[in-house]
Amino acid sequence: MSREFEITPTGKKDIQDKLSRLPSGCGVYLMCDRDGRIIYVGKAKNLAGRVRSYFRGRPANPKIAAMVSRIVDFEYIVTDNEVEALLLESNLIKEHHPRYNVNLKDDKRYPYLKVTIREPFPRAFVTRRYINDGSRYFGPFTNAGALRITLESLRKVFPIRVCKHRLPEKKGPRECLNFHLGKCSGPCHGHISRADYRAMIDEVLMFLEGRTAGIVKRLRQQMDQASASLEFEQAARFRNQLEAVRKVSQRQKIHSVGGEDYDVLAVSVDGRSVCGVILKVRDGKLLGQEHHYLQNALAEPPAAVLSAFLRQNYLGQREYPPRVLLSHEVEDKQLVESILSERSGSRVRISVPSRGPKAGLVSLAEKNSRLLLEELVLRSRKARQRVPEALMGLQKTLGLPALPRLMVCFDVSSLQGEHAVAAMSAFRNGRPAKSAYRRFRIHRSGEQDDFAMLGEAVGRYFSKISAGELEPPQLVVVDGGKGQLNAACEAIRAAGVELPPIVSLAKREEEIFLPGNPEACVLSRRSEALKLLQRLRDESHRFALAYHRTVRKRSTLSGSLEKIPGIGPARSRAILRAFRSRAAVAAATADKLRDEAGIPLELARRVIEQLSKTKI
DSSP: OOOOOOOOOOOHHHHHHHHTTOOSSSEEEEEEOTTSOEEEEEEESSHHHHHHHTTSSOOSSHHHHHHHHHOOEEEEEEOSSHHHHHHHHHHHHHHHOOTTSOOOSSOOOOOEEEEOTTSSSOOEEEESOOOOSSOEEEOOOSOHHHHHHHHHHHHHHSOOOOOOOOTTTSOOSSOOHHHHTTSOOOGGGTSSOHHHHHHHHHHHHHHHTTOOHHHHHHHHHHHHHHHHTTOHHHHHHHHHHHHHHHHHTOOOOSBOTTOOOEEEEEEEEETTEEEEEEEEEETTEEEEEEEEEEEOTTOOOHHHHHHHHHHHHHTTOSOOOSEEEESSOOTTHHHHHHHHHHHHTSOOEEEOOOSSHHHHHHHHHHHHHHHHHHHHHHHOOSSOOOOOHHHHHHHHHHTOSSOOOEEEEEEEEEETTEEEEEEEEEEETTEEOGGGOEEEEOOOOSSOOHHHHHHHHHHHHHHHHHTTSSOOOSEEEEESSHHHHHHHHHHHHHTTOOOOSEEEEOTTTOEEEOTTOOSOEEOOTTOHHHHHHHHHHHHHHHHHHHHHHHHHHHHHHHHHHHTSTTOOHHHHHHHHHHOOSHHHHHHSOHHHHHHHHTOOHHHHHHHHHHHHHSOO
């Protein structure tokens, strides 16, 4: 199988830049040489710390020093836990045979838990061989000791047989010792019916499938009772069984026992930038990852982008997996399915899993695509703009799911309810993006209701986002306290948009409020994250005040114009459209006023004469 990783040789300076953007979670890293060959595969609980350690000084180990001297690039795949990282590392080493890895010649396999459900009285035992014999296999598991302890605890809770007799045809001469110890239900001598034994096996399967709540609850109660009775050794045994249950029940998605071949496709969209990821699963093992950066010129939603990515990736190649898993539903799924099935000569299914291990793999693909896209955006030199540290600090401080590259802030301005307006400032990559600023003329009038005014502006803005006309922000800021925050949240929900990360910033104490949290978050006045929020808030306040002054002046000018005989509301609006201020009207000639506003010459002279006498 050809290598599925896209490696572009880079310089040492580029490696240092890439090291600074490594995520801190679990995962696997692949070191590559000048020719793009994978020379080492490793796992890490903390990718950032582990990979950076190779490039700090000169390694004391000569082998590691020789390997580091050949590294010109590296790639990584994030996982959800250490078990997944360990299994993925094993798969990749067996697939690519890196020069500096220890390649095990005996091909040791991780253990499975096998339940022989096709037998009249099934057994459960540990095996390292997967045979397609109709049995149920669970695993593989990385902690064989915990697996065996848990199997023993299962046998205490569920007295299933351990003998190898072919029941009911062949059985032992008498009941075994396990039966007398209460560890076996004795099906060999008719002490339990086949239906009751099957019901017990169904409970065992439910437990092994992850539905362990009942068993855990029972073990915890037994532990508490033993502790209350001062039977501490017995309580310790129950505690160890609980811990073993947790370990063996830990879900992982890197290796499944079904032996299936399929691809997993996911995309992440950030405006006009797109990253598509393909996870390659062969014989039930995750063997590699491809990623592609695409241009989304029309800023289409993820489903449309994924549809294009699916067609571009598969309609031109000759080998197709029997199944393709997607992160979003696509409109032309059936058409692509029929084309791929016709070309491959066998059925190719395309689906969007909603639960189970396959849904977990889709989630993993989305996670990798999101991280890769953020890395692309951060290293982009097109705009020659570096994302400030304050932006990354803000993401960490507020616990935001994504870097808030586009932030918007809303503020309202009015004079006792009159001439009410709202304004929205926008920062992109920590800098003002004035082309994205918005102004709103509030339709409400006659009362000072800041909450309703703010809700109207936020609702109108997010209705355009709901219609796909505007790019959704990664952070929404509201000038005010909890009342303004609640009004904004209600308006966003009413617009039919999923609530984005949103906070309010109160002026007096610079307190930050988050939805559902009654307590305010107070940052240090020296915090760069707080200073960034303050600049964003101050911009919206300045913009709102400027718009309010303009509206007030134009309203005053409109009233003055309508006092002039021959000028009604229609002509007043025509003059204001042509000349946006009193000074511009007063400075204009009668001929220009006539031509621009479309009013008679005599009336134009009268307007200029009246305005020169009246001080507005």
